[in-house]
Amino acid sequence: MAAYFYHEALNRLLSEDDWLIVQDTYDPKSNFKHETLFTLTNGYMGTRGAFEQGAVPEMPGNYLAGIFNKGDGPVRELVNLPQWHGISVFANRNALRYAEEASPLNAQTCEVIRFCRILDMKQGILISESVYRDRDGHETAVGTCRFVSRHDVHRTGIRLFATPLNHEGVFGIESRIDGSAVNWNTNPKFRAKHFNLLAAEDGDSEQLYLEAVTKDEAIHIGMGSAIHGLSRIGQQTPLPTIYHKFSNEGEECAEYVEFRIGRQETVQLDKLVVTYQSLELNGGRPRDAVHRNLARYRSEGWTQELRKHTNRYAKMWQEADIQIAGSEEDNRLVRFNLFHLMSTAYSGSPAVSMAAKGLHGEGYWGHVFWDTEIFMLPFFMYTFPDLAQSLLKYRYEKLGGARENARIAGYAGAKFPWQSAASGQEEIPPFSYDEHGAAQPLWMGKIEDHVTADIAYAVCQYVAVADDPAFMLACGLELLIETARFWQSRVEYDAERRQYVILNVIGPDEFHEHVDNNAYTNAMAARNLVQAAATLTDFQARFPAEVSDLLARLDWRPDDIAEWRKIAALMYIPRDEERLLIEQFDGYFQKKDYQFTAFDALGMPVYTGNPQLAELEQTQIIKQADTVMLLLLLRGFADAATVQANYDYYEKRTWHQSSLSMGMYALMAQRLGDTEKAYDLWLRTARTDLMDRHGNAGLGLHAAATGAVWQVLIFGFGGVQPDESSGMLEIAPSLPRAWKSLSFTVQWRGYRLAVEAEPEHLHITLPEIRQGILQVKIWGRPYAWRAEHSGERISIARRREASING
Numbered sequence: 001m002a003a004y005f006y007h008e009a010l011n012r013l014l015s016e017d018d019w020l021i022v023q024d025t026y027d028p029k030s031n032f033k034h035e036t037l038f039t040l041t042n043g044y045m046g047t048r049g050a051f052e053q054g055a056v057p058e059m060p061g062n063y064l065a066g067i068f069n070k071g072d073g074p075v076r077e078l079v080n081l082p083q084w085h086g087i088s089v090f091a092n093r094n095a096l097r098y099a100e101e102a103s104p105l106n107a108q109t110c111e112v113i114r115f116c117r118i119l120d121m122k123q124g125i126l127i128s129e130s131v132y133r134d135r136d137g138h139e140t141a142v143g144t145c146r147f148v149s150r151h152d153v154h155r156t157g158i159r160l161f162a163t164p165l166n167h168e169g170v171f172g173i174e175s176r177i178d179g180s181a182v183n184w185n186t187n188p189k190f191r192a193k194h195f196n197l198l199a200a201e202d203g204d205s206e207q208l209y210l211e212a213v214t215k216d217e218a219i220h221i222g223m224g225s226a227i228h229g230l231s232r233i234g235q236q237t238p239l240p241t242i243y244h245k246f247s248n249e250g251e252e253c254a255e256y257v258e259f260r261i262g263r264q265e266t267v268q269l270d271k272l273v274v275t276y277q278s279l280e281l282n283g284g285r286p287r288d289a290v291h292r293n294l295a296r297y298r299s300e301g302w303t304q305e306l307r308k309h310t311n312r313y314a315k316m317w318q319e320a321d322i323q324i325a326g327s328e329e330d331n332r333l334v335r336f337n338l339f340h341l342m343s344t345a346y347s348g349s350p351a352v353s354m355a356a357k358g359l360h361g362e363g364y365w366g367h368v369f370w371d372t373e374i375f376m377l378p379f380f381m382y383t384f385p386d387l388a389q390s391l392l393k394y395r396y397e398k399l400g401g402a403r404e405n406a407r408i409a410g411y412a413g414a415k416f417p418w419q420s421a422a423s424g425q426e427e428i429p430p431f432s433y434d435e436h437g438a439a440q441p442l443w444m445g446k447i448e449d450h451v452t453a454d455i456a457y458a459v460c461q462y463v464a465v466a467d468d469p470a471f472m473l474a475c476g477l478e479l480l481i482e483t484a485r486f487w488q489s490r491v492e493y494d495a496e497r498r499q500y501v502i503l504n505v506i507g508p509d510e511f512h513e514h515v516d517n518n519a520y521t522n523a524m525a526a527r528n529l530v531q532a533a534a535t536l537t538d539f540q541a542r543f544p545a546e547v548s549d550l551l552a553r554l555d556w557r558p559d560d561i562a563e564w565r566k567i568a569a570l571m572y573i574p575r576d577e578e579r580l581l582i583e584q585f586d587g588y589f590q591k592k593d594y595q596f597t598a599f600d601a602l603g604m605p606v607y608t609g610n611p612q613l614a615e616l617e618q619t620q621i622i623k624q625a626d627t628v629m630l631l632l633l634l635r636g637f638a639d640a641a642t643v644q645a646n647y648d649y650y651e652k653r654t655w656h657q658s659s660l661s662m663g664m665y666a667l668m669a670q671r672l673g674d675t676e677k678a679y680d681l682w683l684r685t686a687r688t689d690l691m692d693r694h695g696n697a698g699l700g701l702h703a704a705a706t707g708a709v710w711q712v713l714i715f716g717f718g719g720v721q722p723d724e725s726s727g728m729l730e731i732a733p734s735l736p737r738a739w740k741s742l743s744f745t746v747q748w749r750g751y752r753l754a755v756e757a758e759p760e761h762l763h764i765t766l767p768e769i770r771q772g773i774l775q776v777k778i779w780g781r782p783y784a785w786r787a788e789h790s791g792e793r794i795s796i797a798r799r800r801e802a803s804i805n806g
Contacts (some may be wrong), residue, residue: 004116005129006141007161007266009233011318013145015122018328021336021690026107026115026130032059032698037336037689038119038126039360039701040146043346044153045275046359052087052144052158053106059186059698060085063359064221064277064365066352068421071215073183073192074775075429076421078355078366080185081195081221082210083178084273089162090172091140102172104651105132105140108779113139116331122317123310124150124335131165138167150316151308153348154293158271159302161233168263170242172256175227175271177210179251181373183362189433195221199287200253203246207294208253211287217422220278222286225271225296227255229302233266246802273524280349316342318745320383320754322713325740333686334713337706341379341620345702347386350393354703361700367419367427368394370451373458375704377658378711382720382746385466394460395455398424399482402452406486409446413485416446416452441612448506449490453524456483457633460531464722464789467749469539473546477539481554484564487525491567499572503630507585508660509626515585519573520630527569527634529564536561563591580645582638584627588619592619595652602693605655620653624661628654628668636724659688663708670716670734679736682712716758717742731764733757765793 003011006021016021023034031050035058043065050060057692060079070076088104093330103109107130114131129143141163149155163173179197184190195212198220202208207226213219230239243258261267274294276286296304317595320342324330344358356371357363372391380388395402395416401424402414409415428445459476463469491500507518533594540547574583583589596605609615625632628650631643636645645666656662666681688705689697714720717739719732729748735741735757751774754765762778767790774785778796785794 069194357700363699
């Protein structure tokens, strides 16, 4: 493995090269993007990868899941909280001169003569090192290792190393908690401070404490910090300090130490930080909880917490890792996307979910979209079912807000918001701004109703994969009933067609607003109604008392089931039968045709016209997968010839202006047998943030794209899918030419399957013994398998019979 850092202690911390994302050149223009790429999160907290020593420009962010505020901002948004990560190093301090100028070592005050920053995805750590040359020619190496603990989600920590390379003298290190944080610090139009400071304490029990309270809901956030373990590297005894000071100055509290260090001697110290918020303390103030945990943290130490943190990641990777034989770079791409995807979910509270930008930035205000249920949730269903259940419980927790949304819009049941935060009510801002600064109304919150059907779809998918009737009884059934009642009130009967229609909507393609009968919306609504009717009928028979209590509480009408089935059966879907095409919405085929033929250096389609919405909506150009998305989710909706015809038609007219798009076209290409095209589209999806394909990676993760990367791998190249007719799991892999094998783990109805797919062979291992018989379809052939020994393996040739190797 390469030696990336001057400090050998940092090199020893690193995992193998194919687990690393390396930035080896400092370029201020890429600071925002790399802050997103190097975000560390444990689902409870997310901290952007801003430099400990500071940088210009920078957009540091520290977020706690579920902490929202509106205040002076345009909408209720995820709050950028006080920053805990700041550490400054001062070289050649003169302890006897009080008026000496003190400039910290950073890229603004010094020449950066060596630089490297690495995200270690295997362990969930961020390591950074710079060698600075100051104006006196003194060279100093400063390195840090940072983590946001998966073991104790309230703990974060940094270990710092500093070495004077060609000088010696007095050094100073200042550790800060900065309460001056604001949202959108680089954009005055949206800039807002969402909290007030209640306390900025210094020196209490030799630690810092800062407490903030949000302006609207008065949620208290407490943060404590302490410097620990100051020593020369390799020595157990503490390094004597010349000076030690605690201070609070306005919105910042700080701890500062000075010490003497010789040429090429290395000093290390640890910064230990603990954070709590009052919602998890039943409204109580967090000060005592912070101090108690920080006292334990100081006793246990940075190294022990890091070890527990990395052990937790090791267990997570046992479930989530995907290994590709044939391409180290593809392995790295997979792990980058899975690392951020699995790190962002949190099962500690049903009041939080995963935002479209993760906990990685302030894009989309930190709101939750349909991205969670349709793009991200499948990964968790098959890998971490407990996290999948928690994500769906968030929607159940917000059912009251969804009911209120429906009431405001004049409908029954529950209408889930397009953008969701803490209340479950609609959080979308009323306007966006075009490139000329003009306000443009946003209609998605009012009429992009398919999100309601998407959530119902996800509930049923989860229960089928996880075999979790308890969740359906406790939460899912009520979600299905209330979403079905919304569609029951939302549809209209068209007497001329003798069918039900849904008017004035926006489908997944947001280039076309106020359309009638968007095929995706109508078909998903019909699916919602059918699933609600079938599930309610089933559970009435299996759990009559519990379901009776639920229906009484919901003021349900006995004839609702029959009406749901009638509406679904008569739902109108626009079609061109002669061409086997499903029309995206009424009148779509009458729009001006445009097909993409040119592509830019990043592989994105190039549009040569005016990209304003007023022009685009007059064309057949679509923003992202819409009708193709329908055919992906509802596999039995159309025959193979129809699916192929629609893919061929819409693929040429899709601009892929959403990160949700290319992955879905990759999955459809694979299902239609075009593996190499699927691979090309998958690569582009996997590089969405690393290459900043949409130019806005600095605002946060494209979390839906990370989920799409997994779906193409497992549902596409791995060929994993539930066979609804038999109730079996089907596995039918087909690999790109560049890969020799694809190995992954999935969970299916309580079974954990380790799968190794080769071009002509498939190997399945059951790592644990489980009672019962596993029934699977492999390349279309059914197998019944009772695993009598842990680690028992089944090997199957594509055209030969299976052999069992115990």
